[in-house]
Amino acid sequence: MALSKKGSRRITVDGLEYRWRIRRKPSYMQGLCWIPLTYAVEAASGSQSGTILIVTSGQAHPSNWVSVETEPVHPGHVASGIREARDQGWDPTRGGSPFQLDRSAGFIAQP
Template identity: 45%
Template sequence: MALARRGSRRIVVDGVEYRWRAGRRHWCCDYDVRTLGYVVEDAARPGRTLVVETGRPVVLEPGPVPAEVVLPREVAAGIRAARSNGWTPGCDGSPFKLYLSAV
């Protein structure tokens, strides 16, 4: 499932352009809505998406507002970690899930 261009942000990591969006609900798979996460895909050839769960809580009242924001440097670090763990963004396939622990 490709990310909608509206609401997604552009990031360039190691010379490759990606699009990402903070996720507060199920974008493409079983991701825990109680924790803050984001979804990433290759901007040039959307294929296998990356779903990163940060482990940080989302405050659910009065609405789904993140307790903290996701910073671009965190997204870049998540992309690098996923690439080193086998994520191939240009290929087709089910979403690649990366679970980070809350620090």
């Protein structure tokens, strides 16, 4: 499954081009700050879609419903997540199930 081009941003990491996207509306659990923000990354080049990287961040979704303050996700955060996932074995050119990268250490769910 490929990312929608609408709303996605491009980033180049170590000479390879990727697209990344944060879901505009939070899921129910993200809206209540029970689970952290996630974003998706895929290789931008090539006609064949590969494995998508799903990064679970350590912060709340910016559009949460309980007014928890958040920091924006900067391209530097995305780049470091891509590098960490590549170090853990993510190959964005090979097909398969989404690769999960959990960076949520320190996230405190709201009651």
